[in-house]
Amino acid sequence: xxxxxxxxxxxxxxxxxxxxxxxxxxxxxxxxxxxxxxxxxxxxxxxxxxxxxxxxxxxxxxxxxxxxxxxxxxxxxxxxxxxxxxxxxxxxxxxxxxxxxxxxxxxxxxxxxxxxxxxxxxxxxxxxxxxxxxxxxxxxxxxxxxxxxxxxxxxxxxxxxxxxxxxxxxxxxxxxxxxxxxxxxxxxxxxxxxxxxxxxxxxxxxxxxxxxxxxxxxxxxxxxxxxxxxxxxxxxxxxxxxxxxxxxxxxxxxxxxxxxxxxxxxxxxxxxxxxxxxxxxxxxxxxxxxxxxxxxxxxxxxxxxxxxxxxxxxxxxxxxxxxxxxxxxxxxxxxxxxxxxxxxxxxxxxxxxxxxxxxxxxxxxxxxxxxxxxxxxxxxxxxxx
Amino acid sequence: xxxxxxxxxxxxxxxxxxxxxxxxxxxxxxxxxxxxxxxxxxxxxxxxxxxxxxxxxxxxxxxxxxxxxxxxxxxxxxxxxxxxxxxxx
Numbered sequence: 486x487x488x489x490x491x492x493x494x495x496x497x498x499x500x501x502x503x504x505x506x507x508x509x510x511x512x513x514x515x516x517x518x519x520x521x522x523x524x525x526x527x528x529x530x531x532x533x534x535x536x537x538x539x540x541x542x543x544x545x546x547x548x549x550x551x552x553x554x555x556x557x558x559x560x561x562x563x564x565x566x567x568x569x570x571x572x573x574x575x576x577x578x579x580x581x582x583x584x585x586x587x588x589x590x591x592x593x594x595x596x597x598x599x600x601x602x603x604x605x606x607x608x609x610x611x612x613x614x615x616x617x618x619x620x621x622x623x624x625x626x627x628x629x630x631x632x633x634x635x636x637x638x639x640x641x642x643x644x645x646x647x648x649x650x651x652x653x654x655x656x657x658x659x660x661x662x663x664x665x666x667x668x669x670x671x672x673x674x675x676x677x678x679x680x681x682x683x684x685x686x687x688x689x690x691x692x693x694x695x696x697x698x699x700x701x702x703x704x705x706x707x708x709x710x711x712x713x714x715x716x717x718x719x720x721x722x723x724x725x726x727x728x729x730x731x732x733x734x735x736x737x738x739x740x741x742x743x744x745x746x747x748x749x750x751x752x753x754x755x756x757x758x759x760x761x762x763x764x765x766x767x768x769x770x771x772x773x774x775x776x777x778x779x780x781x782x783x784x785x786x787x788x789x790x791x792x793x794x795x796x797x798x799x800x801x802x803x804x805x806x807x808x809x810x811x812x813x814x815x816x817x818x819x820x821x822x823x824x825x826x827x828x829x830x831x832x833x834x835x836x837x838x839x840x841x842x843x844x845x846x847x848x849x850x851x852x853x854x855x856x857x858x859x860x861x862x863x864x865x866x867x868x869x870x
Numbered sequence: 871x872x873x874x875x876x877x878x879x880x881x882x883x884x885x886x887x888x889x890x891x892x893x894x895x896x897x898x899x900x901x902x903x904x905x906x907x908x909x910x911x912x913x914x915x916x917x918x919x920x921x922x923x924x925x926x927x928x929x930x931x932x933x934x935x936x937x938x939x940x941x942x943x944x945x946x947x948x949x950x951x952x953x954x955x956x957x958x959x
Contacts, residue, residue, distance in 0.1 A: 692930065744888070745890070
């Protein structure tokens with residue numbers, strides 16, 4: 486019998502609130518299926534299961550705050566015979582760790598229902614949920630939207646609830662970043678990369694594409710990092726115990742700023758194997774779902790490195806803080822036009838400042854320097870990305 | 871399509887991309903990037919929304935000079951054959 490447990494979806498997540506079950510006892514599930522929704526300080530997450538089989542028993546009621554690692558359900562794995570399940574939960578959820586801050590007042594609403602409410606301009610706070618524990622479901626949102634005539638513009642969340650959610654987000658970021666600065670000896674390196682080739686290639690490429698198929702420059706940067714990482718497995722790793730363990734896959738976490746403040750950095754799985762079109766599609770989908778608070782557990786738990794980009798209107802360089810237990814993070818500043826000497830000629834070229842922060846316990850500056858050079862080299866051949 | 875209808879559609883597309891936008895507070899002659907917290911992904915989604923709803927393809931090279939609602943309305947009105955460039959002007 487396999488246990489489905491409350492996952493740790495971030496460096497300092499110690500507890501989470503089960504929002505809803507998507508499956509019931511007797512349902513067949515396959516590895517990767519979403520079977521529950523969990524509220525954390527940073528987001529509501531759709532949680533996947535990592536076993537295939539039949540759900541034998543649900544152990545925790547929606548609305549319950551439990552520490553990470555707490556069994557939430559029992560799954561009879563494929564090939565295993567059904568067995569008697571004790572009437573009482575075999576592992577009663579222990580009380581949440583005292584240090585865990587209480588979650589903010591929270592509406593019980595599924596991520597998809599929340600996204601629908603935003604789309605239909607319905608304030609979830611005005612909806613009475615018909616699901617378990619008063620949980621708001623998609624049909625409740627649709628009914629509320631149908632009652633509202635004429636349609637109202639998207640209503641912002643109640644100020645107090647928004648402030649609580651914002652405060653919880655800041656607490657989660659503060660905890661992760663404080664831990665990082667406390668435990669990880671950072672070494673910072675930077676270089677300026679000529680983006681003439683990449684910018685030209687992208688302009689030509691996008692000019693030939695239909696509008697919905699256009700690529701963003703950020704996708705080229707992410708892919709360049711992912712490909713360069715193949716040569717630097719020690720930087721595509723997690724710190725476990727007293728050593729770094731190289732990741733089996735390259736899952737680049739991308740920092741996404743959220744409306745109203747805060748950020749998340751979910752993973753794009755197997756980033757190095759994706760075509761630019763696939764990567765753009767995944768990236769766009771991830772940004773939309775992150776801002777609709779509809780991320781999945783594996784996206785939150787699987788990044789092996791993070792890339793953060795300051796965007797077109799920010800400063801020229803960022804020196805980011807490593808997201809534990811990762812051991813490196815890459816930052817890109819704003820792309821700017823600067824004087825550049827190329828083969829003895831003074832040119833005006835688009836350039837970007839790339840930085841990498843690495844865990845000095847894992848690698849030294851020489852290694853980080855070589856990594857930045859590898860990223861630069863990839864960006865000089867954009868057609869190969 | 872009149873200029874007023876184009877303007878309404880442009881603002882609607884912008885609101886879809888950035889739900890926090892208050893149409894009543896949006897200044898049509900000021901860069902929306904200066905008024906709103908939008909990034910390159912938002913801008914791409916905005917252009918895609920206009921493509922889908924107005925059937926106008928805005929080349930990437932034109933982005934820098936189309937930073938306000940007014941400029942976008944002018945640009946789109948010139949390219950929509952049925953646009954009545956006088957109505958609502």
